Amino acid sequence: MSTRQVVIVGGGFGGLGSLKALYQSFPKHLKIQVTLLDPADHQLYYPWVYQVASAGLTSTDPNFEAALTTLTTFDYSNWSGYKNTNHYREELVGINQDRRTVLTASGRSFYFDTLLLAIGSTHQDFSIPGLTDNSIPLKNLEDALKIRTSLSKLVVRAQAGEQLTVAVIGAGPNGIEFITKLAHVLPHYLGANCLGSIKLQLLDPASTIGRFLSPKLNQNFETRLTQLKIDLLLGRRLVGFKNGTGNFTLPNGHQEKISADLFIWSAGVKPWPITNTLGLALDERGRIKVNEHLQTSISGIFAVGDTAVVSWDGGISNPPTAQAAHSFSRIAGFNLTAYLLHRPLSSVPKKIIWSLICTTGGNYACGNLWGWSFSSRLGFSLRCLADLRYFLFSWSVFRALKIWLKGVRFFLIENKYGHS
Numbered sequence: 001m002s003t004r005q006v007v008i009v010g011g012g013f014g015g016l017g018s019l020k021a022l023y024q025s026f027p028k029h030l031k032i033q034v035t036l037l038d039p040a041d042h043q044l045y046y047p048w049v050y051q052v053a054s055a056g057l058t059s060t061d062p063n064f065e066a067a068l069t070t071l072t073t074f075d076y077s078n079w080s081g082y083k084n085t086n087h088y089r090e091e092l093v094g095i096n097q098d099r100r101t102v103l104t105a106s107g108r109s110f111y112f113d114t115l116l117l118a119i120g121s122t123h124q125d126f127s128i129p130g131l132t133d134n135s136i137p138l139k140n141l142e143d144a145l146k147i148r149t150s151l152s153k154l155v156v157r158a159q160a161g162e163q164l165t166v167a168v169i170g171a172g173p174n175g176i177e178f179i180t181k182l183a184h185v186l187p188h189y190l191g192a193n194c195l196g197s198i199k200l201q202l203l204d205p206a207s208t209i210g211r212f213l214s215p216k217l218n219q220n221f222e223t224r225l226t227q228l229k230i231d232l233l234l235g236r237r238l239v240g241f242k243n244g245t246g247n248f249t250l251p252n253g254h255q256e257k258i259s260a261d262l263f264i265w266s267a268g269v270k271p272w273p274i275t276n277t278l279g280l281a282l283d284e285r286g287r288i289k290v291n292e293h294l295q296t297s298i299s300g301i302f303a304v305g306d307t308a309v310v311s312w313d314g315g316i317s318n319p320p321t322a323q324a325a326h327s328f329s330r331i332a333g334f335n336l337t338a339y340l341l342h343r344p345l346s347s348v349p350k351k352i353i354w355s356l357i358c359t360t361g362g363n364y365a366c367g368n369l370w371g372w373s374f375s376s377r378l379g380f381s382l383r384c385l386a387d388l389r390y391f392l393f394s395w396s397v398f399r400a401l402k403i404w405l406k407g408v409r410f411f412l413i414e415n416k417y418g419h420s
């Protein structure tokens, strides 16, 4: 049998999880060549992005940003255990179905016997006028560093006696983690005399927060936000910005203007525009449609993670979370092997109860595991263990432990004292 060529596009949760499962399932005596295409040279650990955005707000250390970057990004160059895998810093721009090649922005093409698309998503902007100029999204590392710089400037102004407001738009897990962490660490940075000089607002069009989970969990979130003195402004849909002020529509149709010194946009994700041009079947939101085997509309091409939507009668769908990207990536990896060896393909389970553990400032977390809702320090410990689990899925045990211990130690200190 000749060497089988596998191309994986995107080295995030879905791509790396699939790579590991592919190596676990592909027979050792057969030959395989894996090509990972990703314009980045590292995986970004999204669950710690909110920590970056709120860390060391008064730090004068010129290396602080670099330290945050090192803590949250993991280089692809260390492929311990993945023989015959090469990473190329290339961006997918097309697929030639007849030649079975992937085309990249630099003009190169890569042949595949089987292909996995795991390119993730970008932030959803709903084409809201003025959004880009008046707010910063909380999606990737660059965004988080921009937010951190803006917050550092606000802290200086607040210390000089100004009354300021930070508004986070989008009360999903991402927005909640960020604003609660901020509420917890700001007093460290402002000092006792300035307490309350940066007001925090959390806005959302829905009438309740954490809407996809249990009512008990929503209540836990609301209690925690109240404890941290965060204003929760629900039922407000952002429709545009004028002169730096956000215009919101209320459920009764009235308009409301809300001013803030910094708007942070945390309102979900959408697929990258490139998915429109690949010749694959998409759902109405532009995500690549895959069946229960994670196969796209073209034989031999699989997709997983935020970029894909599992659509099959009576079966579950996948939320845009690392948890879903990761658990389905195992099936994707096994199916890459099964496809190459003409074996039956595995299916995603018909039912999964997704869990959630969302940090809520100061080593606290609210969550829902197997139907049990909690808000506690124990929840925070569980969340730290969940982080370790992700690292173990993508990297060797030694590397996973190293990454985890370094990050957890740093952010635990940050939660307690702030970094200055």
Ligand SMILES: Cc1cc2nc3c(=O)[nH]c(=O)nc-3n(C[C@H](O)[C@H](O)[C@H](O)COP(=O)(O)OP(=O)(O)OC[C@H]3O[C@@H](n4cnc5c(N)ncnc54)[C@H](O)[C@@H]3O)c2cc1C
Pocket (backbone or CB within 6 Å): 009, 010, 011, 012, 013, 014, 015, 037, 038, 039, 040, 042, 043, 044, 046, 047, 048, 049, 050, 090, 091, 092, 093, 118, 119, 120, 121, 138, 139, 140, 174, 272, 274, 304, 305, 306, 307, 320, 321, 322, 323, 324, 325
């Ligand atoms: C701030 C933030 C915090 C989050 N926190 C959590 C959390 O705590 N728990 C949780 O379960 N989920 C969390 N999520 C969601 C989670 O990060 C995503 O669902 C998950 O990363 C999706 O995995 P993926 O493999 O589909 O995409 P990603 O992990 O984003 O990986 C996609 C990869 O594809 C690459 N890529 C993109 N375009 C191209 C292209 N054209 N060609 C080649 N490569 C390309 C990218 O560089 C990237 O490396 C968070 C998301 C954000 C934004």
